[in-house]
Each structure stands twice: as structure tokens, then as C-alpha cells.
Amino acid sequence: MVDVRQAVLQAVQTLESEGVESPRLEAELLLAHAAGTNRAWVLAHPERPLTPKELTRFRDLAARRARREPLAYITGHREFFGLDLAVDPRVLIPRPETELLVERALDLARRLSGPALVADVGAGSGAIAVALAVHLPDATVYALDETPDPLAVTSENARRHGVADRVLCLQGDLLAPLPEAVHLVCANLPYVGSEEWGALAPEIREYEPRAALDGGSGGLEVIRRLLASARPHLRPGGAVLLEIGAAQGEAARALAGEHFPRARVEVHQDYAGLDRLVIVQT
Known part of the structure; x- marks a missing residue:
């Protein structure tokens, strides 16, 4: 044997x-x-x-x-921010780099005088939404996605971690489904440039949903649309947190400045020292 x-x-x-x-x-x-x-x-x-x-x-x-099928799709789960999340080919596999966005969102939410209202745009597996709901027990998190399949995975993960009553799944384009303004808009939107697609690893290129990764020419098309539409959905003093590609820091900062000229815009690096997060604080 x-x-x-x-x-x-x-x-x-x-x-x-x-x-x-x-x-x-x-x-x-x-x-x-x-x-x-x-x-x-x-x-x-x-x-x-x-x-x-x-x-x-x-x-x-x-x-x-x-x-070259991704390990997470084979086993059906992936750890993120200390949580075991269900994943399948309907959603992007959560990456460790995205934990930086969660950390910064938690910092901002804990400074509020009352319960946080948060939008997770392009929720996918619900990694961001569920992690925030677990660590902010009074928060309400709107998980937004344009198709029902990712939201089904978000719902499963919210149930798995006991936060289904505070992670509210809404289908629609970007922030359009939001029923109220929020304190924080968090988004890990597609930011891979279409021209980069062929150079991606087979695990990504052949198995993960392209709609969750391909951000058009230059990679910032979806992020640009979100920034253009975000202001009416933010409460006074609210913030937008956007994951970006390692080479997009200055371009993303400039975009944010166009749509939020009076806001403080910061680019944060991940633990590898690469640009990974833009925070717009109004």
C-alpha cells in the first residue's frame, strides 16, 4: 500500500x-x-x-x-483575516493583500461615535463584508454585487460566521442599490489592465472570474466609475477605501483628487512595500 x-x-x-x-x-x-x-x-x-x-x-x-486549478477552488475554502471562507469559481479567491483594506476600515469605523454603516462594493465571496461585520459587532454592512452568484457566496459566508443579520446583500451596479448613505465605502474592484490579462498565471487567467479582475484599459475603469458616483452615498466625514494594483498609486490618487478635490487622499503600501490601497477621507 x-x-x-x-x-x-x-x-x-x-x-x-x-x-x-x-x-x-x-x-x-x-x-x-x-x-x-x-x-x-x-x-x-x-x-x-x-x-x-x-x-x-x-x-x-x-x-x-x-x-493549475486553484487550490482554494479544489478544497472549497480559503482563510481570510482569520476566518474560514467558502469559495468557488463564482467568486474571486480572497488574497492576503486585501486584509490591509480591512485593517484600515476597522481603524476608521472604531473612531465613529456610533455604529458604522459600511458598503462593500463588488463583494464577491464576502471576505471584506463578513470580516468587518465579525469585528464590528454593531455595524451594518451592505454587500453589493452586480450579479446574484457572488452574493449567494457572500450570504453563505455571512451565515457561516453568524453575521447574516447584519450583512445585507443587494444586487446592482456599484453603489446604486444602497438604501442609505454610509460612513465607509470599501471596494476591491477589478484593477488588472486588459492588456495584462495574457501574462497572468494560469490559475488566475483560466479559472477565476474575469469580470472580478479585468479593470479595462489601464485597470482603473471600474474604480473611476465608483469614484465618480460615490459622493452622494457618503455621510459627512465618510471615507472611500479602494484596493489598487502595485503600479497604480499615483494614477488612483489623481483620480480620487478629481472627484474629491477637498478630501485627504492617501496611498498605503502593503507589507511587501507595494502600493495597495487608496483612502479618500472627506
Whole structure:
């Protein structure tokens, strides 16, 4: 019989040959998923024989990953801001970089004198909306998306983390569905330039929803539309927080200045020192 160590080594070779980053880590996570356990168990039981069912399932999962299907879509979940979120091909996979937006939004919300009203535009999996609702127990968060499929995933994650009564899902274009003005507008909108699409990793280009990534020529078309429409949806002293690409800081700052000439506009860097977030404080 094939044991845990042997199965992992075989998968590592396959994944490595197909250009998958971190092949050992991903093989261990896939085996944990196939066996219904966790990576710590895999590391602690290298000599444990796999049942035929476990081995078949693991090899099927490894074959999917070798075709560059993202790990999160294979396992059906991704951790974000300490929360285990359901994800599937209907939504963009949450990235660690987006946690910076959540951190800054929490800082701003906690300075308010009362409960925060927040809009998460382009909610997708609900990563931002759910994380904010979990950490702001008095807040109301409007999760907005233009199609029903992502909102179904947002709803599932809100239920999973006990905040479904305060994460309100609304379908429509950008901020149009909002029933009231809010203190914070948070958005991880598409910002990849259409001209960059062909150079993206296969995991992104072939599997993740293009509508959640492609921001048109230069990458800022959707962000431009949001900035142009945001002012009437903000309460006095409100703020807009926008995730951006690493090369878009100055262009995004200029756009924000056009639509909010009296606001304080700041570009924040992520932990890699790259431009990642624009904050417009009115």
C-alpha cells in the first residue's frame, strides 16, 4: 500500500513538473483534504497507509491542481483575516493583500461615535463584508454585487460566521442599490489592465472570474466609475477605501483628487512595500 510520505512525494513531483508554486505544501494540503483531516496530521503520520479510496481521491485532486486549478477552488475554502471562507469559481479567491483594506476600515469605523454603516462594493465571496461585520459587532454592512452568484457566496459566508443579520446583500451596479448613505465605502474592484490579462498565471487567467479582475484599459475603469458616483452615498466625514494594483498609486490618487478635490487622499503600501490601497477621507 502507498503511505502518506510516498503519496506526497509522488504528488510533489507531478505538481513541480507543471510549474505549481510550493508543490510540497500544496500536496500536503490536498492530502489532508482527501483524508478529511488537516496538514498537521499529514506531517505527523508519514508512514500511515492510505486506503484505496483516500489514494484515489488524492490523486484526482492532485491531477486537478496539476492542471493549475486553484487550490482554494479544489478544497472549497480559503482563510481570510482569520476566518474560514467558502469559495468557488463564482467568486474571486480572497488574497492576503486585501486584509490591509480591512485593517484600515476597522481603524476608521472604531473612531465613529456610533455604529458604522459600511458598503462593500463588488463583494464577491464576502471576505471584506463578513470580516468587518465579525469585528464590528454593531455595524451594518451592505454587500453589493452586480450579479446574484457572488452574493449567494457572500450570504453563505455571512451565515457561516453568524453575521447574516447584519450583512445585507443587494444586487446592482456599484453603489446604486444602497438604501442609505454610509460612513465607509470599501471596494476591491477589478484593477488588472486588459492588456495584462495574457501574462497572468494560469490559475488566475483560466479559472477565476474575469469580470472580478479585468479593470479595462489601464485597470482603473471600474474604480473611476465608483469614484465618480460615490459622493452622494457618503455621510459627512465618510471615507472611500479602494484596493489598487502595485503600479497604480499615483494614477488612483489623481483620480480620487478629481472627484474629491477637498478630501485627504492617501496611498498605503502593503507589507511587501507595494502600493495597495487608496483612502479618500472627506
